[in-house]
Amino acid sequence: METLQLSADAADLDKAAAWIKNGEVVGMPTETVYGLAADACNPEAVAKVFAAKGRPADNPLIVHIADMDMLPELVCEIPPLAYRLAETFWPGPLTMIFKKQDCIPAITSGGLNTVGIRMPAHPAALELIRLAGVPIAAPSGNVSGYPSPTTAAHMVRDMSGKIAAIVDGGDCTVGVESTVISFEDENTVRILRPGGVTQEQLLTIAEHVVIDPAILHELQEGQSVRSPGMKYQHYSPAAHVVLAEGDYAGFCSYVNSHAGNNTYALVFDGEGEGLSVPAMTFGKDDRQQAQQLFAALRELDERGACNVFVRAPEPSGIGLAVYNRLIRAAGFEVIQV
Ligand code: TXA
Ligand code: MG
Numbered sequence: 001m002e003t004l005q006l007s008a009d010a011a012d013l014d015k016a017a018a019w020i021k022n023g024e025v026v027g028m029p030t031e032t033v034y035g036l037a038a039d040a041c042n043p044e045a046v047a048k049v050f051a052a053k054g055r056p057a058d059n060p061l062i063v064h065i066a067d068m069d070m071l072p073e074l075v076c077e078i079p080p081l082a083y084r085l086a087e088t089f090w091p092g093p094l095t096m097i098f099k100k101q102d103c104i105p106a107i108t109s110g111g112l113n114t115v116g117i118r119m120p121a122h123p124a125a126l127e128l129i130r131l132a133g134v135p136i137a138a139p140s141g142n143v144s145g146y147p148s149p150t151t152a153a154h155m156v157r158d159m160s161g162k163i164a165a166i167v168d169g170g171d172c173t174v175g176v177e178s179t180v181i182s183f184e185d186e187n188t189v190r191i192l193r194p195g196g197v198t199q200e201q202l203l204t205i206a207e208h209v210v211i212d213p214a215i216l217h218e219l220q221e222g223q224s225v226r227s228p229g230m231k232y233q234h235y236s237p238a239a240h241v242v243l244a245e246g247d248y249a250g251f252c253s254y255v256n257s258h259a260g261n262n263t264y265a266l267v268f269d270g271e272g273e274g275l276s277v278p279a280m281t282f283g284k285d286d287r288q289q290a291q292q293l294f295a296a297l298r299e300l301d302e303r304g305a306c307n308v309f310v311r312a313p314e315p316s317g318i319g320l321a322v323y324n325r326l327i328r329a330a331g332f333e334v335i336q337v
Contacts, residue, residue, distance in 0.1 A: 004165035005156070008124040012167065017131035019164040025049055027141050027155040028128055029169025030120040032093045032177050032196055033148035033294070034155045035064075035138030036163065037128065040074075043105040046137055050107070052162040054144045059228045060110030061137040062095050062178070065119050066129035074101055074135055075115060079183050084205050090119040091126060093178040093196025108137050110228055118178050124169040140177060147235050147294040147329070150175050154298060175291035176321045180227060184210065191215065192227040194321040196290070215324050216315065218332040234328045237297045239264075239305040241330040245312040249274075250337035255309045262306040266296055271311070286319035293322055297329060 006012035008029065016026045020037060023045040028037035036052060038045040040063045050057060065071060068086065072078065075098035082096055100115035109115045120126065129136050140148040141155050149155045152168035159166065179195035179202070187207035191199060194215055202209045214223075214230040225231055244251050248267075252274040255265050265272070265279040269288070272279035282296040283289040300308050310330070315323040327334060 001161055001164065003156070003160045003163055005152075006165050006167045008167055008169045013124060013127050013131055016128055016165055016167050017133075020045075020128070020132040020134065020136065023048075024164035025052055025162075026128075026164055027149075027152070027159055027166030028125055028136070028138055029152070029167055029172065030064075030122045030125045030138070031172060032120070032174045033150055033172055034141040034152070035125075036141045036159070037064075037136045037138045039132065040064075040108050040135040040137035041103050041105065042134075043107045046105065046107045048163075049137060049139065052159060053139060053142070055139065056144070056228075056232065057107070058110045059139075059232065060112055060114075060116065061108050061139050062116040062118050062180075063104065063108065064125065064129055064136045064138055065117060066126045067119075070135055071117060074104060075099060075117060076101055079186060081183065081186060081189070081206060085181075085189075085202070086119070088205055089197050089201070091121040092119070093121070093174050094118065095178045095180045095195075097180065097182040097192070112228075114182075116180055122169055124167060128167070145233050145236055147237060147297040147325075148177060150291070150294050154295070157298075173291065175293060175295075176318070176325060179321070182226065184208075190226070193229065194324050196318065196321070198317050199320065200317065211320075215320070216327070233331065235294070235297070235325045236329050236331070237301045237305075237308075239300050239308045241297075241308045241310060241326070241333070243310050243312050243326050243330040243334045244337045245334060246337035248311070251309070251311060254335070254337040258309075260307055262304055264300055264303070264305040264308045266300070266308055266310040268311055268313075277309075286313060286317045286322060289313055289322045290318045293325060
């Protein structure tokens with residue numbers, strides 16, 4: 001299949017919307033990461049998304065909407081807290097899990113009776129949903145297991161020849177995926193995946209915000225999984241990644257004495273001095289690190305890195321999402337330096 005490269009202007013968004021209405025898959029920019037967009041209510045279209053990614057069938061897709069009227073058509077039992085969160089954080093990087101209506105086919109929800117809904121903030125994504133006139137299922141646009149795409153070039157690399165078109169909406173401003181939450185009771189939400197909306201921000205609206213243990217720790221045999229995505233290897237470049245906790249001096253001496261072939265260091269802005277291996281940087285604070293992380297992991301592969309030692313960020317603010325992506329990229333190989 002030839003993959004059309006489209007801009008985000010009105011004529012091209014019309015073309016992209018026509019593909020979606022026709023049951024095809026389109027690469028869609030959002031403020032978090034690029035997604036693989038298809039009509040959420042068309043099982044054949046959604047099957048093409050799973051095939052293009054190589055995604056396990058039990059891992060559900062997030063459904064994207066462009067206005068609040070779409071919500072009660074797709075889900076039932078919407079708690080008042082959900083409306084308060086939507087008022088504050090939609091459009092934006094927050095996905096809320098609800099009981100689904102029958103119009104969401106089982107393939108979209110990975111066989112679950114729930115579905116995650118998000119209203120994205122990128123103007124091209126909102127316009128595409130409006131023009132298509134359907135709710136849009138969109139997982140991150142990477143090949144399953146690889147770091148998510150945050151530029152149109154990443155999408156081309158992963159999806160060229162596999163989908164109908166890719167809309168170039170520029171570089172993603174958030175850079176990590178949305179925060180996925182479920183509702184525990186009328187005042188409590190549980191973060192299943194940390195993302196663009198932080199725990200601190202959620203606490204301005206919800207009385208209690210529980211962080212699911214699977215965010216920071218490897219699942220143990222027999223432990224129950226609240227979100228299927230937690231079971232799978234994720235965000236991993238081809239290079240072997242090790243996450244190093246501790247100060248910069250300890251990092252340098254550890255890396256310098258453990259450097260092998262094609263070893264790289266991924267460090268914060270302003271660092272790199274005192275290392276005997278090439279260093280790449282990924283931002284000076286948690287927002288920048290979120291924005292740059294996936295591009296940095298992809299670039300390490302482009303450069304042929306075999307081993308990468310990464311400086312661990314503080315797991316607070318949006319840094320919790322960055323830390324969560326990194327421990328998964330590292331397959332939970334975390335060392336103290
Ligand atoms: O920012 C984002 O959320 C991006 C953009 C494209 O919107 N999308 C995205 O989708 O990251 P995906 O499919 O790569 O990740 C969705 C995550 C998965 O870990 C999945 O297991 C979880 O959300 N999830 C989806 N529906 C769920 C449900 N009903 N119950 C529990 N977890 C769910
Ligand atoms: Mg993903």
